[in-house]
Amino acid sequence: MKDIPVYRFPGAHARENGELELYRASNKANAACKEAIEKAISEHYYDDVLHKEAVAQVAEKFGYERILYVLAITIRQKDRDERFSPDNRRWAETVPVMENPDPWGTDRNCYLAVNSHSVLVDLFTKLAREDAKAHERESSARGSLKSGQSETANIPVYKQSAEYAIEHDELPTYRESFRVNMACRDALEAAIYESYHDYCLDTGKAAAQVAAQFGMERVAYVLANTVRAFDHDGRISRDNKAWAQTVPVCTDADEWGHERSRYFLVSQVNPGLVNLLVSCVREELAKEKHAPAKRPSVLEKIQKNKTAIQTKTAEKKLPGQER
Numbered sequence: 383m384k385d386i387p388v389y390r391f392p393g394a395h396a397r398e399n400g401e402l403e404l405y406r407a408s409n410k411a412n413a414a415c416k417e418a419i420e421k422a423i424s425e426h427y428y429d430d431v432l433h434k435e436a437v438a439q440v441a442e443k444f445g446y447e448r449i450l451y452v453l454a455i456t457i458r459q460k461d462r463d464e465r466f467s468p469d470n471r472r473w474a475e476t477v478p479v480m481e482n483p484d485p486w487g488t489d490r491n492c493y494l495a496v497n498s499h500s501v502l503v504d505l506f507t508k509l510a511r512e513d514a515k516a517h518e519r520e521s522s523a524r525g526s527l528k529s530g531q532s533e534t535a536n537i538p539v540y541k542q543s544a545e546y547a548i549e550h551d552e553l554p555t556y557r558e559s560f561r562v563n564m565a566c567r568d569a570l571e572a573a574i575y576e577s578y579h580d581y582c583l584d585t586g587k588a589a590a591q592v593a594a595q596f597g598m599e600r601v602a603y604v605l606a607n608t609v610r611a612f613d614h615d616g617r618i619s620r621d622n623k624a625w626a627q628t629v630p631v632c633t634d635a636d637e638w639g640h641e642r643s644r645y646f647l648v649s650q651v652n653p654g655l656v657n658l659l660v661s662c663v664r665e666e667l668a669k670e671k672h673a674p675a676k677r678p679s680v681l682e683k684i685q686k687n688k689t690a691i692q693t694k695t696a697e698k699k700l701p702g703q704e705r
Contacts, residue, residue: 383411383457384445392482393490395503399553412494415444415452423498423506432505437513446514453507455479456495465500470507478564480636501609515572535597536561543634544642563646566596566604574659583655585662593666602667605660609629617653622660 389396389408396405418440426436436449440449454477457466458682482490496503533666540547540559573588593601605627612618 383414383443383448386411388412388448388451390451390478392480393484395480409490411444412452412455413438415448416456416494416496418443419449419452419496419503419506420498423496423502432502432509434513435508437509441510441517442511446510446517449510449515451479452494452496453503453510453658455491457507459489459492459495462607466504467508470504470511472509473511473650474645476645476649478642481638496598504595515568515575518568518572533566534595535593535600538683539563539597539603541599541603541630541632543632545634545655546632546634554658560642560646562596564601566592566600566601567646567648569595569596570601570604570648570659571650574648574655578655581626583658585659588659589662589666593663598663598666598670602629602663603631604646604648605656605663607646608648608656609660611641611644611647611649612653612656615653618657622657622664625660625664659675 386407387404389401389405390398391401391405393402393405396402422436422439423432426433426439437449446451454474457470458479459473461465479491484490496506498506537558538555540552540556542550542552542556544553544556546552569592573591574583577584577588577591588600589684606626608620609618609626610631613623631643636642
């Protein structure tokens with residue numbers, strides 16, 4: 383079930399777009415993941431400690447994306463349960479989860495909520511988030527060894543709304559870009575966390591690390607959306623707020639009027655650190671913009687002249703003179 387994609391749209395959307403098989407397969411895997419989490423908590427809670435092996439046991443079969451999706455659904459379904467930490471509550475709101483009403487108006491997501499003790503689910507969520515971050519950093523490190531530039535850097539940044547994408551038959555492109563935006567958000571948060579030491583953020587290292595994987599355009603796009611959402615936060619400088627307004631960002635509201643961009647906001651780190659990173663990214667963008675055009679090498683000039691001479695020679699030949 384680890385290879386089954388997490389389908390994040392409701393049943394009505396799947397039916398309208400001919401994706402019921404994807405929806406059903408994902409929903410079945412979600413239900414199985416929920417039961418696996420309950421079993422893992424039961425097996426690995428002893429001596430008043432929930433051991434981290436509980437997360438590894440479920441991740442091996444379902445992967446971290448589905449685990450976090452089911453946990454986010456659980457916390458949002460139990461939004462009045464104060465046994466969940468404020469940090470986990472805020473995190474759950476950043477995970478893309480759409481309401482999935484049945485014909486009677488009941489949200490089908492309620493059947494995916496983990497039914498273990500809320501305190502243990504909260505601990506499991508904390509462990510799962512930490513493990514997912516560590517796994518992502520390891521994967522990123524392995525990828526950087528194989529290639530200096532990640533394939534995700536070549537995926538175009540789609541800057542239109544979901545409604546526009548549907549009307550113009552570009553929904554797959556929209557979804558792929560949206561998925562990469564969320565991955566970029568996670569990478570930015572991880573990079574800030576890793577590059578902050580002794581009350582100092584190595585902004586150059588953090589920006590270069592994420593730009594190598596996702597490209598500077600996407601990094602700027604995700605950060606611009608974040609700054610726009612934090613418009614009233616005094617920890618973001620006026621210059622960075624003004625810059626964010628110059629970045630093309632369209633309104634992309636869901637069925638309930640909420641901005642879908644909230645799912646890829648860099649919100650799990652201090653806004654002051656985000657502000658420092660934005661300033662660094664702006665400087666890098668300015669350098670790229672004003673960088674002089676690359677002069678051709680001597681070898682490139684020779685090759686260009688050789689090609690031109692061959693072309694002229696071919697044009698001068700008369701019919702019948704070719705050998």
